Amino acid sequence: MDFGLDILGIRFLTGNLDLMIPYAARYSIPLVLLSYLFAFAGSFAGLTVCGQIQMASKRNERLLWLGLGAAAMGCAVWSMHFVGMLAYQLPFSVAYALNQTLISAIPSIGASLVVLFLLSRETVSWKSILSGGAITGAGIGAMHFIGMDAMRANASMGYDPVLFAVSIAVAVVLAIIALSARTEIRKFFPQANTIWSNTIAAATMGVAISGMHYTAMLAVTFYEGSLCARPDQTIDGDIISLVGIGILFAFLMLVLFASVARRMTAKSALLSAIMNNSLDGIIVSDTYGKITLGNNAAKKMFGLEQDELTGRDFATLFMSNNSEAREEKISSIFDGDIDSMASAGQTVEVIGHRLDGTRFPAEVGLVKVPLEDESVISATIRDITPRRALEQAQRQAYSEVSTALQQQTELNESQRQFIAMASHEFRTPLAVIDSSVRRLLRKKDNLTTEELLKRTGRITSAVTRLIALMESTLSSSRLDSGKLEISLSPCDITSIVNEACIRQQDVTPDRQIIRDLTDFPSEIQADATALDQIITNLLSNAVKYSPDASDIIVKGWSDENNAFVSVRDFGLGIDEEDQKQLFTRFFRAKTAEGIEGTGIGLHLAKGLIEEHDGTLEVTSKIGEGSTFTITLPAAS
Known part of the structure; x- marks a missing residue:
């Protein structure tokens, strides 16, 4: 006698159930635990594959991992079902319709495919979690009830409608919890290990799969009848369970090895990329x-x-x-x-x-x-070529700064000496003026013409000396600042040299200035005033730094391109080391100690010569005297 109502091939028990004679069944606890282990292992494999899908760079590779993960997870649900059925021990033998048993794997694999696709996205929304949970529950339920319908035995089978609905709800709710657990763990604990988050999610998913199965088994009742005794090509239930175990094991091993190989390959590729992109x-x-x-x-x-x-x-x-x-x-x-x-x-x-x-x-x-x-x-x-170049540049810069600092220190010292010498140089003519004026004032009533001329002559000479000192100082400053200008025009260089020699002879009548200007050009392009200042300075120095009554030799000559003037004395001479700095402003040679001077004249003379595109050179030996030679471009 059959009881109940058939909907979509499923018998729901209704009516007078007191007349039904049910069969007693019991569970093998070890097999129940083994079925949960299969559900957990398949879920873990599927969730692990999500990471591989996300890492895959090519579309074909992503599809391959997606298919492999769906097969592993779907076969886990399928295998879990038949191991669970093996744990459910009935007082009659059970076989399974082969075609229907194989078809029952399709819903679980399909549902796994959709779920893994949703979870492998970069961002997983709550919409994806809810829809994934619903699809997972539906897939597990469909697989379960198709697998149950594949049972062949000398008995009838029916479901309690309420527990049937509860079993589907359990699968959906627990699947949503499992999927959200994986997402929320990663969100709130980003440092958490991926294995741990997958493990927690797989454990929950395993409960969802096995929970749905065993809740649905609570809803089923086997009783005397012939609903399950349809003639089909069947296979023994034990064999189905063993086949399911074998298929699941094969897929799990495939996923495991593929995942390990993928990680090793990715790590090797990463290390290779780091190594080959290293700048060193x-x-x-x-x-x-x-x-x-x-x-x-x-x-x-x-x-x-x-x-x-x-x-x-x-x-x-x-x-x-x-x-x-x-x-x-x-x-x-x-x-x-x-x-x-x-x-x-x-x-x-x-x-x-x-x-x-x-x-x-x-x-x-x-x-x-x-x-x-x-x-x-x-x-x-x-x-380290760039580093060496930088170090060399730093050393060069340090050397240049040190040199500049040394030069500035020397210049400061020269300026200090100049101030001291200038004070002395200015003091002397001022003292002459002062003493002469005082004497004139004292003797103003008894002055003779000769005395008046003598005193006023001294004042005039002292004033001239002051003007010359101030002019040379100002000219040197203008030269260094680039503001000293010369005016080139045709001039008679022979006359300029002769006049300078005559003036110096008048000032120092005890000296003999010997002139040899026979080969001089008649005319050159030059600033006559500047040339006069240069020659006068050289003659003054020759007299100042040579012993009394010694001769001064002035020579002039020319070639096709240049005119030359040399002034030679037979005086103290200049040390070879001092000659290198002789034309530096404020510098005074060691042999000039105790002799009045400012250290400006030669610096100014050389600057003026260079303004004419000429040169001023010196040759000298200690105790034998010095020769200063001027080279100027000749007139065209």
Whole structure:
């Protein structure tokens, strides 16, 4: 006798159930636990594949992982069902319709496919979680009831409508909880390990799968009848369970190995990308220095291809920074010592040798890396040419700053000496003026004409001396600031030199100024006033720094391009070291100590000559005198 109502091929028990004679059933607890373990393992495999799908860069690769994960997760649900049925022990033998049993795997695999697709997105919304949970529950339920309908036995089967609905609800709710648990754990604990978040989610999903199964089994009742005794090609229930276990195990192993291989490949690719995109050269060798690997930077650095680099002796790439090239190919600080240097983690500076023969400074860091069965040497090589150039620039800048500082210090000292000398130089004519004026005032009533002329002459001479000092000082300042201007025009250089010599002869009648101007040009382009100032300064110095009654020789001559004037004295001479700074403003030679002067005259004379595109040079020996030679462009 059959009880109930059939809906979509499912018998729901209704009516007078007191007349129904049910069969008693019991569960094998070990098999129940094994069924949950299958549900957990399949869920974990599927969730793990989500990460692989996200890492896959190509569409075909993503589809392959998606299909593999869906198959593993779907087969886990399928296998869990038949192991659970094996745990459900009835007082009659059970077989399964082969075609219907195989078809029952489709809903679980399809649902797994949709769920993994949703979870593998970059962002998983609550809409995806809810729809994924609903699809998972529906897939598990469909698989369960199709699998139950595939049962063949001498009995009838029906479901309690309420518990039937509860079983579907359990599957949907627990699936939503499982999917949201994985997402929320990653959201609130971003540092959490992926394995742990997948484990918690898989454990919850396993409860959803097995919970739906065993709730649905509470809803089913087997009773005397023939509903399950349809003639079909069947297979024994134990065999189905074993096949399910085998298929699940095969898929789980496939997912496991594929995942491990994918991670190892990804890690290897990552390390390779890091190594080959490193700006520094990286070379790996054995402990004897034989190169086994080199990155792109190392190949470019030494101008070698991979096959040229691999197998080469590491030492042949370098020469000691302090050694010189000899007859042998290379003298290397690494010979026979690379292992001990790498063990100590040393960093050295060496000279690298490129294939084309050029060299470059390099910094090499050596590290010994222990592996399972051997050790290797890892060398990080950096071309330090830019650093050396920067260091050289810094040294050069430091030298220039030090030189400038020294020059400024010397200039400050020269200025100090100049102020002292200028004070003395100005004081002397002022004293002459003062004493002469006082004497004139005292004797104003008894002055003779001769006395008046004598005193006024001294005043005039002192004033002239003051004007000359001020003019030379101002001219020197204007020269250094670039504001001193000269006016070139045709002038008679012979007359200028003669007049300067005559004036100096009048001032110092005890000196003989010998002139030889026979080969002088008649005319050159020059500033007559500046030339007069230059010649006067040289003659004054010649008299000042030579002994009394010695001669001064002035010579003039020319060639096709230039006119020359030399002033020679037979005086103190100038030290060779002082000659290098003789034309520096405020500088005074050691032989000039105790002799009045400001150190401005020669600086001004040289500057004025250079304004004429000419030169002023000196030759001198201590105790023999000095010769100053002027070179000026001749008139065209």
